[in-house]
Amino acid sequence: MAKQQSKSKAPTPPTPYEMMGARIQKIINSPTAQKARSVVIAKEEHEAPADWERFLDEVAENDNVTLAQRDDGSVRLAWTVPAED
Template identity: 30%
Template sequence: MAKAKKHEKQAERQEMSGIERLGLRVSSMINHPVAQVQRWVTIHRLDTDGEREWKEVMGLLSETDGIDMTFNEDESVTLRWEASADEDRPVEVVEPIEEPAPF
């Protein structure tokens, strides 16, 4: 009985589409802490990335404001971006005011 329920749960699980998988991989690479510090990342096309999916995701990226795309000879794509206005703001350091002790 337990095996039957386990099999049903696996059957309910939906497979990710190719575009979802590629989008998740690209998003993860862009949001990686190292990429955020250096403000660039190179995305390599894998054998599992279909032509339609690759074009779709690259098209979406090309429409995104603030991203500069460079298509490399090895079919990889390098994305570069500038810091957002929130990241450019200087950090304010507030010194606590020392109050005399109440005793």
Template identity: 30%
Template sequence: MAKPKQSTPKVKKEVSGIERLGLRVSSMINHPVAQIQRWVTIHRLDTDGDREWEEVMGLLSETDGIDMTFNDDESVTLRWEASADEDRPAEVLEPVEEVAPF
């Protein structure tokens, strides 16, 4: 008889508070609606610690092209300009009529 395979225990990696906040902010910035309107408001949650919040806000303030507005309710509104690729007008190609081969 063959021995049953022993599975190795899966190690669950705990996500730190700063990683969790960074992922949430990144997801909000990269959301299609935020990309179209070029702004997003980030609300501070009860689970966001002071150190984590200050660290992520510090990183955002050092990022070129982002304008930060600190609101009275402890939220932060980020605004940015379109990148050079987004400013370029879309190229529209005219359909070419092909002659029938017969």
């Protein structure tokens, strides 16, 4: 039998949207945010407005999550943890 060579591909660099998501996930996962079950997030200058809107739309689709737009352009993201049956 011939040995198959596996071609290893270099990892694909994250997209700007994925980098923004990772940044926000880090904020949400902080102990302070987890205790408060809320966090204020804002789009950074280098992030695309379309990516920011996509993120907010996707988050808004989740149950137990609320988004509140603030006057300064930031958003308060709050969540509840459903009781287990």
